[in-house]
Amino acid sequence: MNELSHGIVAAGHPLTAQAGADVLRAGGNAVDAAVAAMLTSWVTEPLLSGPGAGGYMLVAGAGEEPVLLDFCVAAPGHGADVAARAPLVPVEVDFAGDARQVFHVGASSCGAYGNPAGVDEAMRRWGSLPLAELAAPAAAIARDGVALNAQQAEVVHLLEAILRTTPEVAALYAPGEPLLREGEIFRSPELGDTIERLGAEGSSPFYTGDIAAAVVAWVAEGGGVLTGEDLRCYEAIGREPLSVGFRGRDVLSNPPPSAGGILLALALRLLDQAPSPPPLALIVRAMEEAQAARTPQFVEGLADPGFAARMLGSRMGSTTHISVLDADGRACAVTCTNGEGSGIVVPGTGIHVNNIMGEADLSPLGFHHAPPGRRMPSMMSPTVVLAGDEVQIALGSSGSNRIRSALLQTIVGVVDRDMTAAEAVAAPRVHFENDVIYAEPGAALDELRYDPYVVQHFRAPNMFFGGVQAVCRDPATGALSGAGDPRRGGVVVGA
Numbered sequence: 001m002n003e004l005s006h007g008i009v010a011a012g013h014p015l016t017a018q019a020g021a022d023v024l025r026a027g028g029n030a031v032d033a034a035v036a037a038m039l040t041s042w043v044t045e046p047l048l049s050g051p052g053a054g055g056y057m058l059v060a061g062a063g064e065e066p067v068l069l070d071f072c073v074a075a076p077g078h079g080a081d082v083a084a085r086a087p088l089v090p091v092e093v094d095f096a097g098d099a100r101q102v103f104h105v106g107a108s109s110c111g112a113y114g115n116p117a118g119v120d121e122a123m124r125r126w127g128s129l130p131l132a133e134l135a136a137p138a139a140a141i142a143r144d145g146v147a148l149n150a151q152q153a154e155v156v157h158l159l160e161a162i163l164r165t166t167p168e169v170a171a172l173y174a175p176g177e178p179l180l181r182e183g184e185i186f187r188s189p190e191l192g193d194t195i196e197r198l199g200a201e202g203s204s205p206f207y208t209g210d211i212a213a214a215v216v217a218w219v220a221e222g223g224g225v226l227t228g229e230d231l232r233c234y235e236a237i238g239r240e241p242l243s244v245g246f247r248g249r250d251v252l253s254n255p256p257p258s259a260g261g262i263l264l265a266l267a268l269r270l271l272d273q274a275p276s277p278p279p280l281a282l283i284v285r286a287m288e289e290a291q292a293a294r295t296p297q298f299v300e301g302l303a304d305p306g307f308a309a310r311m312l313g314s315r316m317g318s319t320t321h322i323s324v325l326d327a328d329g330r331a332c333a334v335t336c337t338n339g340e341g342s343g344i345v346v347p348g349t350g351i352h353v354n355n356i357m358g359e360a361d362l363s364p365l366g367f368h369h370a371p372p373g374r375r376m377p378s379m380m381s382p383t384v385v386l387a388g389d390e391v392q393i394a395l396g397s398s399g400s401n402r403i404r405s406a407l408l409q410t411i412v413g414v415v416d417r418d419m420t421a422a423e424a425v426a427a428p429r430v431h432f433e434n435d436v437i438y439a440e441p442g443a444a445l446d447e448l449r450y451d452p453y454v455v456q457h458f459r460a461p462n463m464f465f466g467g468v469q470a471v472c473r474d475p476a477t478g479a480l481s482g483a484g485d486p487r488r489g490g491v492v493v494g495a
Contacts, residue, residue: 006495007326010421010469010482011037012398013044015146017484017493019137020324023129024495030324030332031059031126032134033495035119037322038334039138039195042115044146046172046186047155047341048320048398051194051206052215052353054114055336056254057122058241058382061391062330066252066384067125070375071118071236073111073356077372078229086223088358088367091161093340101400104358104367105162107222109342111356111376112230113206120203121236126332135199142195142350145187151489153182154463162355165343169352172345191350207231211349218346219353226353233373246272246385247415249392253383260379263290264404268411277416280430280447287405287432319380319398320488323471325480331394331471333382335403361401379403385411387475393421398488399466405431406466414472421472425483425490429465440465463487 007030009020020037028036034057042050049055054073060066088104123131148156156163156179163173172188173180180186197205205211212231219226242255244265251268254261267286271278278286319337326332342355356362362376363369370376381403385393393414397406406429413424428442438456439445445455458464467488472481484490 005327005480007033007324008471008480008482008492008494009033009037009322009324010471010484010490010492011041011322012048012320012467012469012484012488012490013041013149013152014491015044015141016041016322017491020322021493021495023134024326026129028129029126029328030326030330031122032129033324033326034322034332034334035122035127035131036134036137037324038119038336039135040141041320041322041336042195043138043142043188043191045152045320046188046352047159048338049115049336050338050352051115051198052113052351053336053338054354054356055118055334056258056380056382057118057332057334058252058254058384059126059330059332060241060252060384060386062326062328064330066241068239068241068254069118069122069236070239070258071114071121072258072375072378072380073114073354074230074234075357075370075372075374075376076111076224076226076230078227078233080225080227082225082368084223085225085368089165093158102360103162103340103355104360105165105340105343105355106358107219107224107342107344109355109358110219110224110226110344110353112226112234113354114234114236115336116198116203116206117234117236119198131202132199135195139192139196139199142187142192143189145185147183147185148180149489150182153180156180159340162340162343166345168345168347169341169343188350190348194349194351207234214349215346215351215353219344222344224344230372244268246411247276249415250386251383251411252386254381257375257377258380259377260381260404261383264381264383264407266290267404267408271412278412280444283409283412284430284432284437284448286408290404291433319400321382321396321398321467321469323394323396323469323482325391325394325471325473329391329473331384331391333384333394333396335380335382335396335398337378337380337398359400381407383407385415390475391473392475393470393472395468395470397466397468399464401433402431402464402466405429406468410468410470421470421481421483425468425470425485428461431465438464461487
């Protein structure tokens with residue numbers, strides 16, 4: 001596809017990407033397309049995102065002043081009796097026998113959601129089409145239902161323990177006794193109505209109206225501490241993106257108080273000091289450096305406005321993502337997460353509330369440490385690589401702590417190894433954490449010295465390693481390309 005096309009969309013489900021591409025063909029811009037795709041993902045990828053989730057959107061290119069729109073989940077508890085909070089419910093997720101991770105769910109895992117506010121603010125700032133028009137297709141899919149593809153069926157299987165915790169969530173994903181399987185229909189007319197409300201009325205009902213009241217009452221019944229004040233006080237925040245140089249390019253990503261962008265920047269700064277292309281041993285070292293930086297002081301410092309500059313100066317002296325490039329060269333990269341979902345589905349709304357307060361990766365100092373209103377230090381890192389003033393790559397990933405390593409290796413693949421987007425996204429990945437090197441088949445492990453590390457070999461490419469969705473513009477020709485991560489059923493659609 002050439003530079004005269006309407007644009008390109010990469011996303012985690014064929015219908016998600018198609019929704020964005022349809023909007024580009026109808027004359028919408030990258031943000032319009034990303035919002036339409038985002039709303040569709042609430043139905044096609046319902047365990048990864050939704051109106052009860054949060055995220056970030058990065059907009060850059062086409063003469064835009066780059067902006068990172070923060071609508072991440074915030075810690076709850078304004079005016080609540082936190083001593084009466086119900087215990088978190090631990091569940092274990094097994095990634096095909098190759099790795100296990102414990103998550104925590106239940107009403108006490110629910111934070112103040114941001115997706116409705118993010119949609120509203122994005123359309124206010126950059127939208128060119130009516131929100132109702134963008135929401136209508138997603139609402140129709142929710143009412144009619146969508147067949148689970150292989151990847152979404154796998155997510156349902158992985159999260160079975162969560163999907164049986166309450167009658168409301170089981171009614172959606174195990175409407176008979178068995179869980180939904182590949183090819184079977186996920187349907188939520190109530191979610192369709194909720195999406196339609198957002199399109200018609202904006203985000204107000206979700207924060208000060210009847211939907212907010214319903215969510216707060218239902219979470220409270222389960223022993224959670226999400227309050228009406230938490231939602232009334234919530235707003236999407238525009239921030240200046242974090243910027244780091246890499247191979248003569250500017251890499252823009254998510255600034256503090258998010259954690260992922262600055263850790264990605266630290267790794268890129270280290271690699272930028274070495275010849276191109278870096279060997280795998282150096283990439284792992286960069287991952288190790290970033291992991292070592294995530295100390296208690298790092299977590300506490302994220303709320304300080306000057307933290308990013310100090311940190312970069314002192315060193316080197318269930319989530320989904322959508323990436324869009326439009327015909328004007330504008331990029332929109334948006335990453336959203338519901339965690340794995342709390343199991344709390346609010347009757348009458350179809351809203352499955354997030355379990356972000358039960359994510360150990362986001363609470364390294366302990367659960368419920370963050371004061372009410374603080375944005376949780378997410379690893380989500382929508383990222384744009386600029387070559388001069390032009391967008392070369394827009395990308396992001398799902399994958400919890402693996403987000404930063406997935407993005408790092410994809411950027412290195414395109415910039416250092418001259419790979420296509422598809423090649424870079426599909427290439428075997430490694431991830432370093434807690435003195436363990438996790439590796440997919442085909443990774444160049446012969447370049448590594450294992451001591452003192454343990455190597456965990458995966459038997460096949462796995463969604464454990466994230467789900468990168470990337471779109472690229474060739475700096476020389478303007479040709480567009482992209483890739484959806486096969487690990488998570490990602491696709492790319494041109495417009």
